[in-house]
Amino acid sequence: MKKIINDPKNVVDEMVQGLVRSYPEYLERIPETGVVYRHDLKNIQGQVGIVSGGGSGHEPTHAGFVGDGMLSAAVCGEVFTSPTPDQIFEAIKKVDSGAGVFLVIKNYSGDVMNFEMAQDMAEMEDIKVKSIVVDDDIAVENSTYTQGRRGVAGTIFMHKVLGAAAAKGANLDELEQLAQKVLPNIKTIAVALSGATVPEVGKPGFTLGEDEIEYGVGIHGEPGYRREKLQPSKALVEELVGKLNQEFKFEKGDQVAVLVNGMGATPLMEQYIFMNDVLNKLADLGLEVKFTKVGSLMTSLEMAGISLTLFKVSDEIVENLNYATDTIAW
């Protein structure tokens, strides 16, 4: 294991320290927790707070999306491990200013359980809380840590859409309706070229041959659906867009937003080449691309690979995607 760290036990604490010290104009930390919140919380008094979080190792998710027009706070668990209910509860209390708090949860059993417990704790203190569980990864049903489908990079679109709506003054019920409306329209699928190593474990979660790839791998190295020899970018796009289209059953003229997401070690050069092929393929399908984003946003430590998220959008949703946002990573 070759990593730039000190003690593997302290990676998250030291990371959060480094993060908050690097960006004090964006983030503050609730001392001795993995909770980071907007430095300018006082400017959004009266708005619904948006909280997300989960295991660490997916940076810049989630903390990189805390800021104007997106998240109010993020809860950083240990690497690939759900944050505890009391940490999530601290985040909820911190960002509630009377209008309630909306939780964006990725669909992993630990996250769902702990966020729900935190929601219960908050409601006992009369804080109104609603939530959505994002399950955008179409690769497999059920997985190492998940009942149903996993929550992956499409969660960032959820952050963006809800963050914009909250900034525009949507109340808690309106945010819930919006989240439920867009949820089935966000779908993701990935391909991995190499695995990642959790610092405390010390060896890769999975390994692939010199010339081998795996379709459908999760962001914690959960198994995908097929291994084969490395293919050119265009062939990867055929496979992944094909799978997504089976789910969406797109019609000509459908509008989509596209996120090409690097898994950690994949150069931007490859992500742009892949996006170019994706846009060609979507044009072939007669889709209208209304929004595009490329970058390593929902990573899996140093995994190499790419995920592709398609989001079937209306003009109103595109407006939210383009809504002014000021965060470290959007």
Next chain:
Amino acid sequence: MKKIINDPKNVVDEMVQGLVRSYPEYLERIPETGVVYRHDLKNIQGQVGIVSGGGSGHEPTHAGFVGDGMLSAAVCGEVFTSPTPDQIFEAIKKVDSGAGVFLVIKNYSGDVMNFEMAQDMAEMEDIKVKSIVVDDDIAVENSTYTQGRRGVAGTIFMHKVLGAAAAKGANLDELEQLAQKVLPNIKTIAVALSGATVPEVGKPGFTLGEDEIEYGVGIHGEPGYRREKLQPSKALVEELVGKLNQEFKFEKGDQVAVLVNGMGATPLMEQYIFMNDVLNKLADLGLEVKFTKVGSLMTSLEMAGISLTLFKVSDEIVENLNYATDTIAW
């Protein structure tokens, strides 16, 4: 070689296509060249244009810094290969609106030669051009492709400072004075954990042992100054800040900007941990940190490692670093 590409010969062309199609609100391309320029050039009529560029493989550098308050255009050469003089000349012509064009060149022999030829070509057409050659890498004197010191991640600080000054209305002479003033105050040093593979070459430029690192490696895999066993982050910081301090000879109270830059495959988690240790060390030295940035900004394809840039700053320079900027990657 496991890369998400199609034909190794076409990686730059397909990358630039993907880039411009992903971000049409920022970038346009001069057809059949590697030149990308600001979509809103008409909004900066009368300002000095700022052009940078170089070999590809360092994304998001340079195209990711084209936009309001930074670069007017970027010239993307083949991977790790200088762009041709005629491409640079096209970029100069595109962004000149009468006030002249300032070139930011990284110190590699090919880049210096080709940018100077382009400058000559432009001057023959009565376009005023000035330039700066950035040589911030203190690791070694002379190198595979360089006389003197190499230009690396500190170049991004130069883009930012000059871009802000140009946006505020500085003329060509003022930009030249500013560039010459800040140049000796920007210094960088790196440590590599693994090498990178140029697509057309097909094998890594260098290899390191399972547990080995190399200090001072360049962004094209140029040799550094020492190999040893992997050290904890704190020890890497001791070494790199120590080397930088030998050059700067800091005094208590000196003000600095800090850039921790991932080389491509290094997770943000590690970059934040490293930054945390850097900030501790700079505090020990009595320095006042005025600006911080963390991210994979000047990469070397999928190289793993980090570079550390320190920039001795005045309040005026800090103002330029904080000046409003709208690009894909800053």
